[in-house]
Amino acid sequence: MNISTTVFVGIIASGLFIVFIVLSLLAIGFSVWKRREDTIKARSRDTVRQKLFEQQERANPEWTQWVDSLSATERENLIAVLDRYLRVVEGEQRETFLDVAAALGLGERSDAALEQSAVVPRLRALATLAMLDYPISVDRLFETCSDTQRTREAAGRLLYERRDEYENAARLGSELILWDGNHPMTIYGLETLAELNTGTETPLLYQAMDSISVWKESVVIQVCFVLEHTEQIDPDAPIGWLFPLLEHESSTVRTAAVRAFKQQGWRDTVRNRLDLRSLITDNAPNVRQATYEVLTYWGDEQAREYLEWATITEADERCQLVAIRGLLALETPREGFSDQIGLRKAWHWVEAEIAVSDRQRIRTSPDTNLEQLP
Structure with a gap:
């Protein structure tokens, strides 16, 4: 390597070192600035919060005049404070915060934001409207929020949160979230759909009866997942559309359909x-495993008998373990099962799992004396 090359490499190394130092200083500077800004915001919010509670103590708070006396920054901080409290506070205190929100014009501002084409401002507006009592019609929600899956789900959440204000809130919210059945739902949408369909009415079952044939397979699976985790007490709700899914060519769909019967x-x-019997002998292990789990959840004598049969006939070791776990969960005596050569190992394995799980639960209990543990 000649001298010129060495000098060139040295210059490059020095330049890189300088760049590294500059970037490090910028990062440190930004971190310090960000922490300072966060501290200022926190103090400002604390100040506004204190003013809010002081104003509340007055005989006549006159919220409109008080809000008008605040600076723009104080109003933004007040909105942040209200956003936090309106999510958790109930009763008379909540009514007070709603009065403050009305004085700020939050309802009008959020309603106007629904006209924007951008998704994020509309999501923020819907989240705010879900906390308020500002009147907004179902037609307005469908007109402004039906163009994307995220906004439909947010509108469905609004209908759920304010379900006492709307007739058929569960049905309308479910229609918004599912829409044409061609757009898979997010976790947020799945959770909202489940909450809309838990209780005395399950409009999702009626929607599926009418539209299951045109829904995408991924949406069908998601709907089955929701039904698996939804308490259903309507004795007349249609469930017939689920049975053909048990013969679907996709084992994933069959598995989801089996699990959908869990609450039935x-x-x-x-x-x-x-x-x-057909489900227990399905050629797909995941279908059989789902069947054993549903039988365990049902937990009656017929379910126990099917599980006993499955432990003997099951060829897949993992599925067999699931069936045995079910029997143990139902407090089935192991006599006559664990003595069979094919079951002894699996039965002991599950018992060992339970023992380890119990020991870990005891160790994590706040009432446990750790010195007495083995």
Whole structure:
């Protein structure tokens, strides 16, 4: 390597070192600036919060005049304070915060933001409107929020949060979230759909009855997932559309359909129609495993008998373990099962799992004396 090359490499190395130092200083400077800004914001919010509570103590708070006396920065901080409290406070205190929100014009501002084409401002507006009592019609929601999956889900959440104010809130919210059945739902949408359909009415079952044939497979699976985790007490809700899914060519769909019956064990008409023997002998292990888990959840004598049969006939070791876990969960005596050569190892394995789980639970209990543990 000649001298010129050495000098060139040295210059490059020095330049890189200088760049590194500059970037490090910029990062440190930005961090310090950001911390300072956060501290200022926190102090400002604390100040506004204190002023809010002081104003509340007055016989006549006159919220409109008080809000007008605040600076623009103080108003923004007040909005942040209200956003936090309106999510958790109820009763008379909540009514007070709603009065402050009305004085700030939050409802009008959020309603106007629904006209924007950008998604994020509309999502923020819907989140705010979900906390307020500002009147907004169902037609308005459908007109301004039906163009994207995220805004439809946010509108569905608004209908759920303010369900006492709307007739057929569960049905309308479910329609918004599912829409044409061609757009997979987010976790947020799935959670909202489940909450809309838990309780005395389950409009999702009626929607599926009418539209299951045109929904995308991924949406069908998601709907089954929601039904698996939704308490359903309507004895007349249509469930017939689920049965053909048990014969679907996709084992993933069949598995989801099996799990969707989890909350239907109390309906004798469903139990009598469900071909459990076919499900236990399905050629897909994930379908059989889902069946064992549903039987365990049902937990009656018939379910126990099917699980006992499955532990003997099951060829897949993992599925067999699931069936045995079910029997143990139902407090089935192991006599006659663990003595069989094919079951002994699996049965002991599950018992060991339970023992380890119990030991870990004891160790994490706040009432446990750790010195007495083995």
